[in-house]
Structures are given as structure tokens and as C-alpha cells.
Amino acid sequence: MAFTAKILLLGSGELGREFTISAKRLGAYVVACDAYDNAPAMQLADAREVFSMLDGAALRAAVEKHRPDYIVPEIEAIRTETLVELEAEGFHVVPSARATQLTMNRDRIRDLAAEQLGLATSRYRYAESLEEVHAGAAHAGFPCVIKPVMSSSGKGQSKVEDAAELEAAWDYAVANMRGDRRRVIVEEFVDFDYEITLLTVRTKDGVLFCPPIGHRQERGDYMESWQPIAMSDAALAAAQDMAAKVVDDLGGQGIFGVEFFVRGEDVIFSELSPRPHDTGMVTLVSQNLSEFDLHARAIMGLPIPAPIRARPSASAVILADRDSDALGYEGLAEALGVPGGTVDLRIFAKPTSRPYRRMGVALASAGDTDAARSVAAEAAGKVRITYG
Numbered sequence: 390m391a392f393t394a395k396i397l398l399l400g401s402g403e404l405g406r407e408f409t410i411s412a413k414r415l416g417a418y419v420v421a422c423d424a425y426d427n428a429p430a431m432q433l434a435d436a437r438e439v440f441s442m443l444d445g446a447a448l449r450a451a452v453e454k455h456r457p458d459y460i461v462p463e464i465e466a467i468r469t470e471t472l473v474e475l476e477a478e479g480f481h482v483v484p485s486a487r488a489t490q491l492t493m494n495r496d497r498i499r500d501l502a503a504e505q506l507g508l509a510t511s512r513y514r515y516a517e518s519l520e521e522v523h524a525g526a527a528h529a530g531f532p533c534v535i536k537p538v539m540s541s542s543g544k545g546q547s548k549v550e551d552a553a554e555l556e557a558a559w560d561y562a563v564a565n566m567r568g569d570r571r572r573v574i575v576e577e578f579v580d581f582d583y584e585i586t587l588l589t590v591r592t593k594d595g596v597l598f599c600p601p602i603g604h605r606q607e608r609g610d611y612m613e614s615w616q617p618i619a620m621s622d623a624a625l626a627a628a629q630d631m632a633a634k635v636v637d638d639l640g641g642q643g644i645f646g647v648e649f650f651v652r653g654e655d656v657i658f659s660e661l662s663p664r665p666h667d668t669g670m671v672t673l674v675s676q677n678l679s680e681f682d683l684h685a686r687a688i689m690g691l692p693i694p695a696p697i698r699a700r701p702s703a704s705a706v707i708l709a710d711r712d713s714d715a716l717g718y719e720g721l722a723e724a725l726g727v728p729g730g731t732v733d734l735r736i737f738a739k740p741t742s743r744p745y746r747r748m749g750v751a752l753a754s755a756g757d758t759d760a761a762r763s764v765a766a767e768a769a770g771k772v773r774i775t776y777g
């Protein structure tokens with residue numbers, strides 16, 4: 390078979406599905422991997438492998454079987470020690486094995502950002518017992534946020550108003566953490582004016598930025614995003630400066646979703662993904678090259694025309710509300726017909742649902758971001774999931 394590059398995708402959800410489309414358009418052969426069969430990206434890829442990304446032996450076996458040009462992580466929870474070994478053996482891990490290792494652990498990326506690079510962050514402390522949680526809260530102050538050091542999409546995260554709630558928050562974090570490190574970050578609750586994702590592309594020729602994306606989260610999970618979000622020149626420059634510092638330290642080529650809180654003129658670094666970001670799905674309609682196209686180009690060393698611009702657009706999520714394995718969708722015509730903007734949909738075709746699982750996203754472009762947000766939200770609301 391003739392192809393431009395062979396990619397092993399570790400994680401095959403909605404972000405991997407769109408990345409697979411972008412990579413295949415450039416002639417790549419994509420092997421999609423995830424812990425369950427028929428995952429969104431597998432449905433479009435050239436080949437699939439079903440195994441837990443946390444299983445180092447299975448991960449190594451898949452790499453040795455396919456011998457990819459690029460190993461592209463799509464989720465956070467991966468046996469990253471195996472990626473470090475594979476990189477040392479000459480395999481190319483995107484953006485770098487170290488980046489995947491540091492960002493999988495909140496404490497490691499926070500230590501890098503706050504202590505080594507001197508970026509502004511919230512006040513924080515780590516805790517490995519209820520006693521340490523109390524000490525951490527005394528340092529961070531109330532309200533504070535408690536999160537497992539290993540988790541994503543808000544899992545195990547809670548906001549704590551006073552000392553009486555700390556035990557429940559610790560128990561909740563431990564019960565919902567991923568991996569085997571009973572460790573949490575206790576951090577100051579930032580009463581931000583808004584929060585952003587700054588998509589930052591590290592290419593072989595330097596660092597490029599997408600216009601900033603605003604987003605709104607519930608339960609620590611994203612509900613809607615919009616681009617561009619208005620920011621002062623000074624705040625944007627501060628965010629770009631911090632993002633460049635952290636991606637240059639992490640190294641490699643690809644897109645990063647760098648998350649910041651903005652309060653007045655203060656820009657506070659939160660965390661980052663060394664891969665496309667869920668809030669960045671808006672770029673599927675806002676930018677001429679989406680975050681997935683940019684990731685594919687950066688990885689493959691292909692040119693990216695600058696500057697990257699965005700027309701006012703928004704995304705709104707479509708969530709399931711129960712467990713089911715007999716899913717259907719209704720209301721697509723109504724959703725696509727919402728007036729006031731140009732609407733598009735992405736239905737991820739996940740084989741099963743659970744409460745709050747993200748099953749699709751509505752995308753809209755309009756005259757301004759407020760209009761795009763309301764069109765996207767209305768369109769998302771028109772899609773009805775049927776549960777068989």
C-alpha cells in the first residue's frame with residue numbers, strides 16, 4: 390500500500406476521529422487504538438487495535454506490529470513509561486514522550502510551569518492524605534478546588550467552600566482518580582472573568598497561535614466554546630508568552646491546547662494538552678485549517694500559512710443522559726435548519742452512552758460570537774438521542 394506516513398493513534402474518541410480525517414486527507418495510513426471496539430476514530434481508520442493504553446506490554450506489541458512513523462497520543466491515560474522506552478529505541482512519539490508524561494500528571498506539569506518556568510498559577514499544594522488536604526486548603530484558602538493528579542474531563546474534581554467539605558472532596562477524588570497514585574492538588578479557586586484555550590502549534594520552524602477560544606465548563610467538563618474571544622492585547626500577549634515557554638520546554642511538533650484563567654489583566658496558567666483540545670472542536674468551522682489539520686501538518690513537517698484566522702463561531706456539546714447500547718439520533722434536520730448562522734454537526738457514533746457522555750457537538754458560524762453561541766446551543770438542543 391502506498392501512503393505518506395503511518396500513524397498509530399493512541400485513543401480513538403471524537404478528537405481522534407477528526408484527526409484521522411485530517412491525516413488521511415494528507416495520505417496517511419492510520420491505525421486507531423482504544424480500549425473498546427468501534428470507537429469513533431476506528432470507524433474511519435485503516436486498521437484498529439483494541440487494548441488498554443495503560444497496558445505497557447499491549448502498547449509495545451501494537452507498536453512493534455505496525456512500526457508506525459508517528460505514535461500520536463489522543464488521550465491522557467497512557468502507559469507513558471513505555472512511550473519513553475519506545476522513543477529511546479527510535480520511535481517518534483508526538484509531540485514527545487516527555488510531554489505526554491508530564492501532562493498526564495497535574496503535579497508534574499504544574500511543577501514545571503510554576504517552579505521551573507515561573508508562570509503565574511493559582512496557589513496550590515499537593516496532598517496524599519486527608520490531613521494533608523486540610524493543610525493544603527489552609528494554604529490555598531477557601532473556596533478551593535480539589536482534583537486528582539491523574540484525571541481528565543473533571544473526573545474526581547470538586548469545589549470546596551469550607552473545611553467541613555474537605556473529607557467528602559478527598560473521598561470523591563480518590564474514588565474517581567485514574568491510575569494508582571492517591572494524590573490530589575488542592576488549589577485556590579480562581580474567580581476568573583473568563584477562561585480560554587490558546588491553541589499553540591509548535592512546528593519545525595517555530596511557534597504559531599490560533600485566535601483564543603473562550604469556553605464554559607460544568608462539572609469540570611466543557612459545555613460550549615467560542616472563537617475568537619475578545620481579550621486585551623496585553624492579556625493575549627501574556628498568554629502567548631507563557632504558552633510559548635511551556636511548549637518550547639516540552640518540545641516536539643504538534644498542537645497544544647494551553648488553558649488559562651483570566652481575571653482583569655491577570656492571566657493565570659492552568660494546564661495543557663499536548664494534542665488537540667476538546668474546546669478546539671470549534672475550529673472545525675471557524676478556521677480554514679482546523680486544530681486537527683494543524684496537528685497533522687505540524688507532525689508531518691508540512692507548512693502552515695500564517696496568520697491563522699477565525700471567523701466568529703461556536704460549539705455546543707450534545708450529551709447523553711443514561712446508559713445504553715442501542716443508540717439512535719433524531720432531529721438532525723431541525724438542528725441543521727436553525728436560522729441565524731451556518732450550522733454543522735459532528736455525531737461521534739460512540740457505540741454506548743452513559744450519563745453526561747459527550748456524543749456529538751453542534752457547530753455554528755454567525756455574524757458575531759454571541760450569535761454563533763446561541764445558534765450552536767439551539768442546534769445542540771434539537772438533536773435528540775434515542776435509547777432503544
Ligand SMILES: Nc1ncnc2c1ncn2[C@@H]1O[C@H](COP(=O)(O)OP(=O)(O)OP(=O)(O)O)[C@@H](O)[C@H]1O
Nearest residue numbers: 511534540541542543544576577578579606609660
Ligand atoms: N482553580 C480553579 N479555579 C476555578 N475554576 C477551576 C479551577 N480548576 C478547575 N476549574 C474549572 O474546572 C475546569 C476543569 O479543570 P481542569 O482543566 O483542571 O480539569 P481536567 O479534568 O483536566 O479537564 P480537561 O481534561 O477536560 O481539560 C476548568 O476549565 C475550570 O472551568
Ligand SMILES: NCC(=O)N[C@@H]1O[C@H](COP(=O)([O-])[O-])[C@@H](O)[C@H]1O
Nearest residue numbers: 400401402403404405542667746747
Ligand atoms: N477532555 C478530553 C477529551 O475531550 N477527550 C476526548 O474524549 C474522548 C473520550 O471520550 P469518552 O470518555 O466518551 O470515551 C477521547 O478519546 C478524546 O477524543
Ligand SMILES: [Mg+2]
Nearest residue numbers: 542648659660
Ligand atoms: Mg482542562
